[in-house]
Amino acid sequence: MSGTSSGLTPPADAVAPVRHPDAPAPGEPLGAHYGQCFGCGGEQPHGLRLEARAGDGVSVTAEFTVRPAHQGAPGLAHGGVLATALDETLGSLNWLLRTIAVTGRLETDFVRPVPVGTVLYLDAEVTAVAGRKIYSRATGRIGGPEGPVAVRAEALFIEVKVDHFTEHGRPQEIRAAMDDPDQLRRVRAFEVNP
Numbered sequence: 001m002s003g004t005s006s007g008l009t010p011p012a013d014a015v016a017p018v019r020h021p022d023a024p025a026p027g028e029p030l031g032a033h034y035g036q037c038f039g040c041g042g043e044q045p046h047g048l049r050l051e052a053r054a055g056d057g058v059s060v061t062a063e064f065t066v067r068p069a070h071q072g073a074p075g076l077a078h079g080g081v082l083a084t085a086l087d088e089t090l091g092s093l094n095w096l097l098r099t100i101a102v103t104g105r106l107e108t109d110f111v112r113p114v115p116v117g118t119v120l121y122l123d124a125e126v127t128a129v130a131g132r133k134i135y136s137r138a139t140g141r142i143g144g145p146e147g148p149v150a151v152r153a154e155a156l157f158i159e160v161k162v163d164h165f166t167e168h169g170r171p172q173e174i175r176a177a178m179d180d181p182d183q184l185r186r187v188r189a190f191e192v193n194p
């Protein structure tokens with residue numbers, strides 16, 4: 001059983017998260033935020049291709065099928081890949097808040113081994129917001145959405161300006177994302193509020 005480190009405990013003045021009025025309706029697929037994203041993009045041959053859907057409030061559900069390229073030990077998912085699935089699911093919550101934010105801290109419990117071929121059923125929710133700090137948690141189950149817990153995580157995302165990406169990202173990818181003629185794809189590459 002895990003404990004939660006202090007960096008993941010919301011402060012006393014934290015408030016409940018507020019779903020953005022333009023957030024996708026519950027059940028609506030969120031789609032990939034960026035084609036080249038290792039977590040959700042369709043243009044990464046070995047990426048996770050995680051598919052997330054909006055839930056109620058500030059929550060999402062997602063699925064990810066473990067493929068042979070995701071192995072750590074023979075026939076088993078790599079722990080870092082499972083952490084990526086949790087991180088991506090948690091990151092997709094920001095689209096419901098319409099806040100640009102990046103992972104500052106991600107604490108993961110690996111509870112059960114996850115074989116290749118398994119569908120990991122994830123759910124995640126924002127639990128609190130304090131200024132730029134967004135607190136969230138996620139669970140991944142196997143055998144079905146109500147199956148046994150295989151992984152879980154708590155996270156702290158930090159709100160950033162779009163400059164976080166434009167200043168630090170490699171210029172050729174930034175330029176390509178900004179030059180995308182599709183306006184929605186352009187804003188979603190950085191999860192900017194359109």
Ligand SMILES: CCCCCCCC(=O)SCCNC(=O)CCNC(=O)[C@H](O)C(C)(C)COP(=O)(O)OP(=O)(O)OC[C@H]1O[C@@H](n2cnc3c(N)ncnc32)[C@H](O)[C@@H]1OP(=O)(O)O
Nearest residue numbers: 007087088091101102103104105133156158160189190191
């Ligand atoms: C477009 C969406 C994509 C989503 C993809 C999935 C999510 C991801 O994987 S994002 C990629 C991985 N993450 C990153 O690369 C982030 C790298 N880190 C950074 O850029 C910076 O450290 C960053 C932006 C997180 C914080 O830096 P900065 O903006 O200077 O914030 P800073 O002023 O230090 O801290 C703000 C608050 O957060 C807290 N904080 C920051 N980092 C942490 C941390 N790791 N643990 C605990 N608390 C933290 C600080 O203590 C501070 O709290 P308070 O306001 O109470 O004093």
